[in-house]
Amino acid sequence: MRVPAITATLPSGAARKPILLMTLGAFALGTDAFVISGVLPAMGQSLGVSLETAGLLITVFAGVYALGAPFLAVATGSLDRGRVITIALAGFVAANVLAAVAPNYTVLMAARVLAALSAALFMPAASASAAAVAAPEERGRALTTVLGGLTLASALGVPIGTLVGHVANWRATFVLVAVLSLVALVGLARALPPTPAANIATLADRARAAKLPGIPAILLGSMLTYCSMFTLYAYIPWFAERTAGIGEGAVSWVYLLYGLCGVLSNMAAGWLIDTYPPQRVAMLASALMAVVLGLLTLFAWAGPSGTAVSGVLLYVLIALWGLIGWVINPAQQKRLIVTAGPRGPVALSLNGSAVYAGQAVGGLAGGMALSHGATWLMATSVALQLLAIAVVCLSARARNTTDPAPAAPATSASPAAPAEEATR
Structure with missing residues (x-):
């Protein structure tokens, strides 16, 4: 979303x-x-x-x-x-x-x-x-x-x-x-x-937008990013309890920290994608998120612990995850807008579906990894994020998204329609 x-x-x-x-x-x-x-x-x-x-x-x-x-x-x-x-x-x-x-x-x-x-x-x-x-x-x-x-x-x-x-x-x-x-x-x-x-x-308009050069790869990168994120997010209470001894009564603080860091990250993302090429922002944020997920994997591999140190460490890693992860989607959206040109609003609607598809697959992947333990859960998340990085980097090399795509007929005449399409 x-x-x-x-x-x-x-x-x-x-x-x-x-x-x-x-x-x-x-x-x-x-x-x-x-x-x-x-x-x-x-x-x-x-x-x-x-x-x-x-x-x-x-x-x-x-x-x-x-x-x-x-x-x-x-x-x-x-x-x-x-x-x-x-x-x-x-x-x-x-x-x-x-x-x-x-x-x-x-x-x-x-x-x-x-x-x-x-x-x-x-x-x-x-x-x-x-x-x-x-x-x-x-x-x-x-x-x-x-x-x-x-x-x-x-x-x-x-x-x-x-x-x-x-x-x-x-x-x-x-x-x-x-x-x-x-x-x-x-x-x-x-x-x-x-x-x-x-x-x-129309559905035909959306299909045409999805076929524009560079758009499929950007959408796939968004989907894989959210696959990786939701592999963990869907099971945060389970993960927090098994790795840091944080029970259900305290897990609300984990969500609060993640959400607040995400708000700060989202505010910074607007400045970043207006100041630097969005593909660079997306690549750097994706790489940094892989590093944080890798640290969470090592944290899980170290074994369960209910000490204060393990709890603080988990909070720090969750904060970094929130600060970095929320930058990626705005950068991907900016890439879609620039790449799709006049069809930008329709491309953004496709990105919404890609994000939710990633959440669906990520939740499923996380559920399948649960029986193997917290380390496997995080390893699955890291693997999906590495795939996302590969797609983002390849798409950035294949097409310079700082140059607008060739003009195409606009799909909406109403001033409100672009806002509506962007949220679908």
Whole structure:
């Protein structure tokens, strides 16, 4: 999921309330997408399934989002964006209520599928609506504010949701997300004015964008990067307990540290990719992340330890992971924009699917490595990151992404459409 930094002030006037409510919706969706890893061990134990099987809940959510987003975009392209937002949030509330009361693993899996489809509907429509309701000179701030809800979700929503799951139980985490989503739904039903449908790119447009020179390699690099990251992220509680003796009660601090470092990294990424060629930023950040993952592998290989030193060391490594890892996706996005030229917004929508596909495969790869221990888990993550580095480097050599691609017909006439396409 693309998570820009919150660097702008709120838009003014009548647009402020609906934009704040859409930001709340984005916060709820972002929390739901990532918090499940924090309560995964408790969920598996409660439902009587192994941790690997419980991990499939992450894989299915991300996979459904990646595959469903383009088709949902086309299917709902003619609808008013406000109606799409209402449908999406209603589905999201229902999905989290169903998850909270799920009597078994099968029902919970169905709830995660519904949540993924709802999330895939909401974020693009909310981005388009934010750009439409704001004054022309404030559209950038409006879009940044709504997408900033995802940043806050990673930095605050996930640790808070994990803590709630530990203090109460994992079902309470889904109740929290459902309540936040319901507040956003009721508020937007009253505050959001009609927003005409955007001119959404067709599946054929997306296929053509995916075939542009240099685009497939960049998308593959993004997918492999998130494969590597989610191999570990999906199972952080399991890893922290076995390598540093950090139990479920303290793992919220791990997520908080990772999220806050990610916010700082994301803020710095904008300056980096505007100052240096994005392919260089992507290559350097990818290489540094491989080094950090390698250190985490050595940390796991050293054996389980519950000492204060091992805990501090894990926190340091997690902080470095967050600071470095969040630079890669903005750099990849900048490469897509420059390489795709006028088709940049459509290329960014493909990157969203690539990121979620990487999360799905990474969660699956991590689950398969669990039975072999923490060292194997990290070795799998490192191997995937090395593949990502190879693809990023080869794509940078094959095409100089500092030169725009040949002009191509734009796929969108609406000012809001590029914002919407970029989040799909």
